[in-house]
Amino acid sequence: MKKYTRNQILENAKAENVRYVRLMFTDIIGTIKSVEIPVGQLERALDGKVMFDGSSIEGFVRIMEADMYLRPDLDTWLIHSWEESRYGKVARLICDVYTPDGLPSAADPRSNLKRMIKKMNDLGFSTLNIGFEPEFFLFKLDENGKITLKMTDQGGYFDLSPIDGASDCRRDIVLELEKIGFTVEASHHEVAPSQNEINFQFSNIIEACDKVQTFKLVVKNIARRHNLHATFMPKPIASINGSGMHTNCSLADMAGNNAFCDENDPMGLSLVARQWITGILTHSRNFCAITNPTVNSYKRLVPGYEAPCYVSWSEHNRSVMIRIPATRGKTTRTEIRSVDTTANPYLAIAVILAAGLDAIENNLPLIEPINENLFELTDEQRANLGVKNLPDNLKEAVDLLKEDNLIKEALGDHIFSKFIEYKNKEWDEFKKTVTEWEVNRYIHLM
Numbered sequence: 083m084k085k086y087t088r089n090q091i092l093e094n095a096k097a098e099n100v101r102y103v104r105l106m107f108t109d110i111i112g113t114i115k116s117v118e119i120p121v122g123q124l125e126r127a128l129d130g131k132v133m134f135d136g137s138s139i140e141g142f143v144r145i146m147e148a149d150m151y152l153r154p155d156l157d158t159w160l161i162h163s164w165e166e167s168r169y170g171k172v173a174r175l176i177c178d179v180y181t182p183d184g185l186p187s188a189a190d191p192r193s194n195l196k197r198m199i200k201k202m203n204d205l206g207f208s209t210l211n212i213g214f215e216p217e218f219f220l221f222k223l224d225e226n227g228k229i230t231l232k233m234t235d236q237g238g239y240f241d242l243s244p245i246d247g248a249s250d251c252r253r254d255i256v257l258e259l260e261k262i263g264f265t266v267e268a269s270h271h272e273v274a275p276s277q278n279e280i281n282f283q284f285s286n287i288i289e290a291c292d293k294v295q296t297f298k299l300v301v302k303n304i305a306r307r308h309n310l311h312a313t314f315m316p317k318p319i320a321s322i323n324g325s326g327m328h329t330n331c332s333l334a335d336m337a338g339n340n341a342f343c344d345e346n347d348p349m350g351l352s353l354v355a356r357q358w359i360t361g362i363l364t365h366s367r368n369f370c371a372i373t374n375p376t377v378n379s380y381k382r383l384v385p386g387y388e389a390p391c392y393v394s395w396s397e398h399n400r401s402v403m404i405r406i407p408a409t410r411g412k413t414t415r416t417e418i419r420s421v422d423t424t425a426n427p428y429l430a431i432a433v434i435l436a437a438g439l440d441a442i443e444n445n446l447p448l449i450e451p452i453n454e455n456l457f458e459l460t461d462e463q464r465a466n467l468g469v470k471n472l473p474d475n476l477k478e479a480v481d482l483l484k485e486d487n488l489i490k491e492a493l494g495d496h497i498f499s500k501f502i503e504y505k506n507k508e509w510d511e512f513k514k515t516v517t518e519w520e521v522n523r524y525i526h527l528m
Contacts, residue, residue, distance in 0.1 A: 333438075
């Protein structure tokens with residue numbers, strides 16, 4: 083990430099004819115919000131003097147505590163290459179949210195993650211290197227610009243055009259990402275028809291989360307140019323694979339070395355790596371509501387579609403929740419396969435980090451790897467191996483979230499309570515909905 087000073091941003095805005103600046107932040111649910119200002123207000127914004135009504139944002143504050151301030155992270159200055167008004171260019175700054183007292187807002191996921199980073203530093207680790215692998219579907223828009231479920235193709239994993247019907251769109255997305263500083267490592271058609279994946283270079287904690295939010299914006303905007311709609315919904319179509327966001331992680335020590343690597347270990351994994359895995363598996367059922375936060379998320383976490391359903395880990399086994407990719411040394415890492423792209427990345431990493439650090443700090447008994455194909459075992463056989471299921475639905479996940487004090491501490495009281503309140507409402511709405519499946523199943527029988 084390029085480093086900017088206040089003066090460099092002002093000079094760059096003038097040189098590039100920037101006319102509008104979006105001050106962006108992410109709410110508790112993971113939605114990107116913004117306050118747009120004319121460039122004449124940029125100096126005020128850089129001084130942290132731009133205010134917004136926090137009571138209008140889901141889960142932020144009560145009406146009597148409405149005033150909130152946006153403090154831009156100068157290193158996130160970015161001119162939107164994909165967006166330009168007839169008057170000039172549009173830029174953005176990602177902000178932390180502060181109270182009028184000058185304190186980080188307890189409702190701000192980005193600021194909350196910084197709190198967890200401090201705990202990581204106190205335990206002797208300099209950073210957590212993260213590589214997200216977001217998958218998404220592209221569907222056609224109709225003649226009126228409305229979203230349909232019409233696919234771009236019937237392609238499969240790594241297929242080429244003309245079987246891959248969205249290669250031009252995906253290529254344009256990659257080019258746009260490169261314009262704004264992403265290092266794209268690979269892009270390809272995924273397993274399901276109309277499904278795609280673009281992978282970009284690992285980053286440190288905050289930058290990685292910022293990038294995945296920026297990635298979503300770029301993907302959706304470029305898809306529109308191609309008369310397509312990009313969705314990060316985990317399971318838009320029942321009978322095909324869903325979309326996840328495999329989350330690759332490795333802790334670095336204070337010297338910057340990969341703390342997961344041990345060349346003398348048969349698997350090349352350090353004790354820290356095994357403890358990290360143990361902590362995540364120990365708390366995985368409890369933080370699943372954060373990493374898989376929608377009703378639809380649990381339609382993906384079912385057997386038969388390559389998504390992980392079981393709390394386990396292995397070196398090569400893709401039926402487990404945590405996989406250890408084959409590369410070792412500096413690139414030794416854990417791949418957490420349960421996370422999906424509806425997750426708020428700042429909250430997801432906060433709970434993953436808290437869980438991993440818990441086992442390191444408290445020396446929890448290590449959980450051993452499972453090398454069998456768990457999809458082929460019976461419930462009884464999995465139980466005999468000590469393998470538990472991830473939650474079956476959002477309601478179960480929220481109930482499990484309530485039980486874990488470590489995860490509550492990682493989120494903070496405000497985010498924890500507001501998230502549960504919002505998700506309970508979501509589940510109640512879902513319970514009242516009559517689905518197409520129910521009509522088709524029962525209308526002729528009853």
